[in-house]
Amino acid sequence: MHEHEHEHEPMHDQPPSHRHGSTRTFVRLLTTPLRALSRRRRSRFAPLVLLLLGLAITGGAYAAVAPPPQAEASTGVASASIKEGRQLYLKNCSSCHGLNAEGTSDGPSLVGVGAAAVDFQVGTGRMPARQDGPQIQRKRVEFTQDEINAMAAYVASLGPGPAVPDKEQLDYADADAAEGGAIYRTNCSMCHNFAGKGGALSRGKYAPSLDGVSPKHIYEAMLTGPQSMPVFGDGTMPPEDKKAIIKYLKITEQEASPGGASLGKIGPVTEGAVGWLVGLGALIACAVWLGAKAR
Ligand code: HEC
Ligand code: HEC
DSSP, rough: OOOHHHHHHHHSSSSEEEEEETTTHHHHHHHHHHHHHHHHHTSHHHHHHHHHHHHHHHHHHHHSSSSSOOOOTTSSOOOOHHHHHHHHHHHHTHHOOOEEEEEETTTTOTTTTTHHHHHHHHHHHHOOOOOOOOSSSOOOSOOOOOHHEEEEEEHHHHHHOOOOOHHHHHHTSSSSSHHHHHHHHEEEEEEEEEEETEOSSSSEEEOOTTTTTTTOOOOOHHHHOOOTTOOOOOOSSSSHHHHHHHHHHHHHHHHHTSSSGGGOOOOHHHHHHHHHHHHHHHHHHHHHHHHHHHO
16 A cells, blocks of 8 residues: 555646546556455455545545636626625615615525626615505615625625626627527517617506616516516527627617607507507597587
8 A cells, every 4th residue: 555655746846737637647546555455355454554545535536526606796896886785785785685685674685696796786776665555666766886796796795696697798799789689579579669769567567668778777677577577597698689689689789760759669450550540539528529519
């Protein structure tokens, strides 16, 4: 056993990038002492030595193969701000979401909702919630982006959840707008209307207009599914599709309406029908009114 020990030593000194390449040598180095040991199986300590050796091998192999820890990479924000974020959270959010974000009867738990949910909810002014009603709405944003980042870092530190999308995820310049339109019509238009003008849902709720919503908040809404909106995680909707939707929305938003009010851009047939019904309705109302006066 002893004469083989120094053969192991060099393994530890190798830089991590070389470890994979040397797997075959590694295996050969390990099997040699094993074979030597099994030849002397009679020894009383052989089973124990084999066991310890086995444990050492598994541990070493795991350390070589396991991915490096990625603490801050997933939140996208520095850990220094977690403390500041917790202070802001305690002051502004804990009354509804609980002292440890465990949730109360006035607000859901925020453990595991991720930095993206906080950035979306506070960044669009929905949080801190104020009014009662069927749906919490956009309002004036009450915090600076630094404060929002700090609270997002604090919430992200409580449990893994979707991170705030980075620059690369938001770069939709090369995305395919036509494909984005198709994906949008399958997944979003039933609630938000064909051109993103918004629409009513049941029980006094509504899907808001998407005009003027920043690409980051559109992306985060898909990642986190606020209120009655479903979550479109990267598994069901890959980042490329999200970018394509954003590009489509940004292009439709810029389209002018040469014919006056766009009527939600539902199409020429509907626009004609509205003109016909409203116009004709007004004429009939006039006729009835005149008829009633004449009597
Ligand atoms: C008056 C109570 C109240 C306050 C104050 C409040 N919230 Fe909320 N919050 C709610 C309620 C209620 C919901 C659930 C809305 C829904 O889904 O219908 C919510 C939802 C959220 C969500 C979405 C959770 C998810 O599952 O995606 C986040 C994130 C959030 N709040 C963060 C905050 C932060 C950060 C603050 C402080 C700046 C804050 N809230 C202050 C009541 C409150
Ligand atoms: C089942 C209906 C439904 C579907 C489908 C849906 N949404 Fe939503 N969406 C909502 C509702 C309801 C809200 C408002 C949530 C809130 O106020 O917290 C919303 C909010 C949003 C917002 C935030 C707008 C703002 O004013 O801040 C964006 C952006 C958004 N949705 C994008 C999308 C996209 C993109 C899709 C398709 C991939 C989609 N939604 C699919 C119902 C839906």
